[in-house]
Amino acid sequence: MSTHSDRLERIVSELVARESENPPGNEAAVAEFVHEWFADRGIDADLVTRPDPDRPQVAARVGDGEPTVVLNGHIDVVPAGDRSKWTHDPYGAAVVDGTLYGRGSADMKTGVALGMLATADFASAFDGGKVDGSVVFHAAMGEETAEPGTKTLLESGYDGDYGVVLEPTGMRTATSEKGLAWYEITVAGDPSHASRPDQGDNAIANARPVLDALDAYDTRVRERRHDLLGPAYATTTCLETGVKENVVPGSATITVDRRLLPSEDVTDIDAEVDALLDDVESEHGVRTDWERTRTYEPAEIPVDNPLASVFREQSAEIAGVPDDPWGIEASTDVRNFVNDAGTPAITWGPGDLDQAHTVDECIDLAHATTALDVLEASLTELFEADG
Structure with missing residues (x-):
């Protein structure tokens, strides 16, 4: 599967350039872009108007085998604040020396981009018979203000056997969160x-x-x-x-x-x-x-859950990330998977959580490209293990 960095840069730039601040909740432009991106690749995706018709979400499913892995990301961002304090336009998606700047670049539009690319890549892999499994993709609303975006998507049938919430963790695998x-x-x-x-x-x-x-x-x-x-x-x-x-x-x-x-x-x-x-x-x-x-709510799964073990091993092997058990002190939508849907889920993704909500928020594109390699290798291992 191709993991060319220019694919990732183009998508992250498009996502960051579409302001989706919450409050007030301006996710629509991003959701429409994601929906159209899937349509352009022949992938059926749904614009989900629950829980708020003015703030649509996107969900897609590819493949019909087992297991089903849900790739989840939120498309709302915190407000940029005083733009005069930013060195780069928070919605300009400027790239300087391999680093992309902008609100949401780390938290977590790069994670959303990874989910989009992995979903499209596995759609091709499933059609070609290379692996067997299913991928569900979420572009959720309202995470920054604890609104039920992800919860609604799971309740609407866009669920699976495992969940990966693609927040910035430096590719460490969090099995628990406060x-x-x-x-x-x-x-x-x-x-x-x-x-x-x-x-x-x-x-x-x-x-x-x-x-x-x-x-x-x-x-x-x-x-x-x-x-x-x-x-x-x-x-x-x-x-x-x-x-x-x-x-x-x-x-x-x-x-x-x-x-x-x-x-x-x-x-x-x-x-x-x-x-x-x-x-x-x-x-x-x-x-x-x-x-x-x-x-x-806090959430936790066993550190030796197969999902967590695979992501730890692949992150260590491909990216040199420590493979010891780890928890994240921030709160994410992983709680909706574990507590509401009873689905084992991890928080894992590209970028540094220290960049979240900061002035001149940014993402290292080389790091993000490596994360896409890790994500697709981990999914492949999960699908092959089940097969």
């Missing part, structure tokens, strides 16, 4: 004019014992550890309060980023937050309320 839950805690007060501060009840002062309790909670949860993922965290990330310089604030909002281990359940974390705030109210008389605003 989850996250974001909590917004509202601390009550009573506003007044700052010339009469004692007339009111300052929400900033009321927030102090809540912040102290959250610090103590973070210390406790860090004692929970996972062999591949390290400790759990409860990190206070935002404190919003105040309306004007001369107004005693009547409320404050604290945001907590809680990183979950596979052994933790989000409903148990809810109970921990509830108990923490009950203790603060009992001891300090501070009134609070809370809401969990976003959730990515």
Whole structure:
């Protein structure tokens, strides 16, 4: 199978050049390009309008043998932010010395491009009788904001025996990942004019014992550890309060980023937050309320699952990547495969996760081309093993 780097560069450039920021959720132009790309190669692909008809997804299936491997990528990207800080236009897809720059180049339009090319290559291989198996391709919406893009595709029948979420891992094979839950805690007060501060009840002062309790909670949860993922965290990330310089604030909002281990359940974390705030109210008389605003569940499969073993071995042999078991601290749509569909899945792909969401985000095209070699070799081994 051809893995010429110019094929990859052309597709990644086309994907990056189509802005698909989320929020607000501008995936349509990318989805339409991917759909047309498959059609031009005689491959049936579907524009899937669930869960949002204004934000279509793409799904394709080639082959009719076993096993079926799902290649999954999301087509939304985080906003580029202040473009004046970028050396290269975030949607210019500039290539300098073999490195392609642009928003989504690492996270994760290069992974999407790998999935597209591998699907097309295996369509030819299946038709030619070289191997027997099936590949399902996903170009999903909404991953950056925990929307049910991948979940909807799996529920709609675009599923399989294995899943590969093509996020940037430097071609390391992640069999486990942390989850996250974001909590917004509202601390009550009573506003007044700052010339009469004692007339009111300052929400900033009321927030102090809540912040102290959250610090103590973070210390406790860090004692929970996972062999591949390290400790759990409860990190206070935002404190919003105040309306004007001369107004005693009547409320404050604290945001907590809680990183979950596979052994933790989000409903148990809810109970921990509830108990923490009950203790603060009992001891300090501070009134609070809370809401969990976003959730990515943790996920894990055995490190010796055949899918993981094959990708570790091929990544080591072809790319020189360490072949030891590994977990990813970020959260990905692999949770939808493992937790929702009961499908063994890994997070694996080209590029460096450190590039995700950064100014001048970029991808090394030679590295990405090697990743395509690894991906196709791994799929071939899985298909031949089953045959």
